[in-house]
Amino acid sequence: MTTAKQPAGGAGADLSAPPTALAAEPNGFLRRRVFSTDHKVIGRQFLWLGLVFLAVAGTLAMLMRWQVAHPGVPVPVVGAILFPATGGIVSPATYTALFTMHGTIMIFFALTPILIGGFGNFCVPLMIGARDMAFPSLNLLSFWTMFAATAVLTASFFAPLGPPAAGWTSYPTLSTAVGSPGLAQTLWVVAIYFNGASSVMGAVNYITTVIRLRAPGMTYFRMPLTVWGFWLAAMLNGLFVPVLAAGAVLLFFDRVLGTRFFTAGSTIRAGGDPILYQHLFWIFGHPEVYILILPAWGIVSDLLSFFARKPAYGYKVTVWSLIAIVILSGVVYGHHMFVTGMSPMLGESFMLLTMIISVPAVTMGVGWLGTLWRGSLRLTTPMLFSLGLVFVFGLGGFTGLFLADILADVYLHDTFFVVGHFHLTMSAAVLLGAFAATYFWFPKMFGRMMHEGLGKLHFALTLVTVIVTFGAQLLLGYAGMQRRLPDPSAYAFLRPLLPLNRLVSSAAFVMGGAQLLFVANFFFSLFWGPRAPANPWEVGTLDWTVPSPPPHHNFDEIPQVFVGPHELGNPSVKEKLGRDYLLQSEKLPA
């Protein structure tokens, strides 16, 4: 494990410390592009990996939506190739595998690598004024462990007896050797373990980097909210991913060695407890929601301020809200298990705590609205996606209150209402945040600007279809349609819902198609986009004080920080500097 040589950061760091020599950029393609320890390269690698798997998971979703909207009808074009045994029809077994892999990939192999791996790696050192992560070699290992995880998961698609099909939660008894015989589910467990190991390595790096490598003057309350989001998410990763790892290890032992932790006993044979796995899973699983959304919240909190051209309203309140959410997120997991027969007193406690978590969440939302209020809005593509997140998360968060209530949850649990809710909160909102981040930092990452017109069209189509798709799923669930049904028309009481299901699918197909605009814009801009200046968005955080893309060592000299990240719209700055923003490393002339 090597450590980056840089004076210890934060307020009061010794600026007179002798400067250390800059590490030269390594020669050779492999060291520079493949096995690089540069956080920017690793960030881009995570981004590419995540985007590829986002496309895979999205395609799986399209196949599922075709089946639900047109049960028993062969999938056009690709059906005969993908499902030759059934004449192109998505069979119930295939449908189960599709939603298992869709959920698994989206959560663990697409959104996590894009936001935390990609933007976390790229942005955190740049935004705090560091030359690299605290442990660059560990960072490299983290990416390649994630890569190994994706390889194992991909292999599970081709395992004998078919891909994993126990759901993204992989509850026993579905995921035991009896419920899911064959190699695929075992590979799933191994992939999740590797993925977790990668996340924990990342968490060690992010937490340490922020504590130790902040530039002089970069106090905690001068850190951009983006950094706060990544830092707090890293804490949750470090604390709770290991619990999932423990569950995965025991499930692996159950499947491979025949141990009985998650196999229920009988009168003649003692056994463990399938519900035990659910506890281990959700102790991790609920914080995972925040692991995904915290970085998006942080990014959006900064972007709203940047593009409203005024300081973030209630910066400190927002930070404390984020901290409160992190703390509460560890004690609310039981609301995922209301229907497992837990003690009513325990259930009520979880219900109360879950409802309480909405207080800091709403407080943060009020901060966002306060930031926008009377701002001088610049409706750029990143700003539009940020606004989209505010709306979509508001909608999704509100529906969470219904699921926090035991009585409502008993009815809504295992219906499409839950699907709509968590897609709005931890999928669509996170995805909108990821798009905001991509449009915003693309110039810094690749040195070129993305096309604004295409970006706005991408935003409009995505937002509308997200709301229709997942909003209508809320209605389907309220009407009683269960999750995981390959053919809802099999039940008479669900047949009237077919038009609504077709609406959801149509909106989903348009949403999927709209992403091609993003792909086209991404690749076109990568090669032919206009060259990006150092600070195209005219903001003050340290990442925009270096060239686009930044040099290998980030900063020629470690900057001294004088102000917070949102010094925007200050009349004195305008008067003295002729612009409306102040860099964090800049002192306002007397």
Added chain:
Amino acid sequence: MRAPQSVDGDARADATLSVGMTVGLGALGMTFAAVLLAYVVVRVQSLSWPPPGESRPPPIWPWPLGATLAAISGSWAVESARRAGARAAGVSSQKVTHALTAAAVAGVSFIAIQITTWVGLARTGVRPDSGLVASVVYALMIFHALHALAGLVVLGPMLVRTARGRGLSPGSLTALSSFWHLVTIAWMMVFLGVFVA
């Protein structure tokens, strides 16, 4: 090109390593805690322990006791290395080499004892799928042994380095000893929880 490392820079790097190691050990501690929690849950939910129809594993007392002694000896050895390393501060020290050699011997002994225990259990017909007690014994021991093995994998290059006359930073020795102590503590909990309680 590596930066010339000043004593001041060493101290900063060690402090950074210390923070990272603390976070890493916290995560590892959570994993062990969750695995042990799973054991507690299945045991508490069982009508009795051993559960009806099962018996305790055959007497293998000398082996877990031996493993415990090996774990404690290893911890003592890495702690000695850490203290000697702190005094030598990056300079190669025979004391460090000797202490790390002792730790390696203790670690290898620990793994060897665990493997002997599993072989012994299997020969008496107790396999991981034999029952709930066997599940717990094997799962906890194997999970723990993998971490002991990881400790040895980290220790190996450090031992080679110091044996060749190159110094180790106090921070890296502190990190190693912290990890080793945590793995020892985890074994003590497994030993007390599974073989004694």
